[in-house]
Amino acid sequence: MSQAISTLVDTLRVTHHLDGDAYAALLTCGDDEAESLRRQAREVAQQVFGHAIFVRGLVELTNVCRNDCLYCGIRRSNTAVSRYTLTREQVMASCGQGYRLGFRTFVLQGGELPRARAQWVADIVADIRSTWPDCAITLSLGEWPREAYALWRQAGADRYLLRHETHNALHYACLHPSEMSQANRLQCLDHLKALGYQVGTGIMVGSPGQTVAHLVEDIQYIEQLRPHMVGLGPFVPQHDTPLGHHPQGSADLTTRLYAIFRLMMPHALIPSTTALNTIHPQGRLLGIQAGANVVMPNLSPPDMRAHYALYDGKAATAAEAAEGIEQLETQLATIGYHIDWSRGDYRNDNESLVTQNKASKA
């Protein structure tokens, strides 16, 4: 392995920061060097979290969307989609099933509903909060005015996932219609942080038009935002979208990024995503072996899952589904990991980590 790359990996592990050229080198280095990057990230994840993986139950609230992102299967222009919005009773039944299985975090994700639905969402959040006060509630419902985020926070939401998708404005314009603005998305993230949410952001890896320089911009944006969660999955084409002919992203690059973020932010919550598991049969485990520490099995009513088709071939059964939790446990055990059933909030109280790493490099 080249001395230069190994020094960069050591430096990132100890100082949690590199310059842009160094990040680019880690994204493009040879396979052996990338393996060593992932190994160090795995070691850091194990120092912070042991061999425990947090689980979150994902409820796909709706596939109705007012946005028209060029990559997304539920974009409003896709007339091939049969639209649904779960009823409040269906959401509560999904969470109830999740609670019985042991889940203590529910993630409500969906397309972007009409603005008038903000109170409806707040009522559901309040219902979940009062029924299961010991659970964390994560929302991932896209771009809304600050008032809506504040309303949901007040109703009991703890966390919010909103990938920035790309920090480069020109690249953003390749992926979105002109009515959507990157500035608004970044503003939403600022609002969410200011309102006290635990915030997650991230990107699709290998999205059409993405370059190494764009990825470096994304890394530097995330480094500066310091989110609590980082959500990264490969781009996967969906045949009814304008970008449906573009090749999918790679597991190699996706897991390099997991490793970089783990070394940069040892305590961050990093899911090994469904998209990664969709493009690679061992994707979930590869993600964990590169430093990811969260998985999000699907809790949505099984007959609705096929309609939340963000991309082709999206995995939603077996170990990807909440009812397949035993399969997930068995799979994790094959690499020496187990499920941690706690809420899995972001914590940064392991002050000894930096010292430990410094000592081990001395």
Ligand code: SAM
């Ligand atoms: N509407 C909300 C939002 O925009 O954050 C949440 C739902 S959106 C469908 C969730 C995420 O799915 C997006 O942030 C995007 O990164 C991902 N996604 C959409 N289409 C995808 C595709 N073709 N391949 C991989 N990920 C995709």
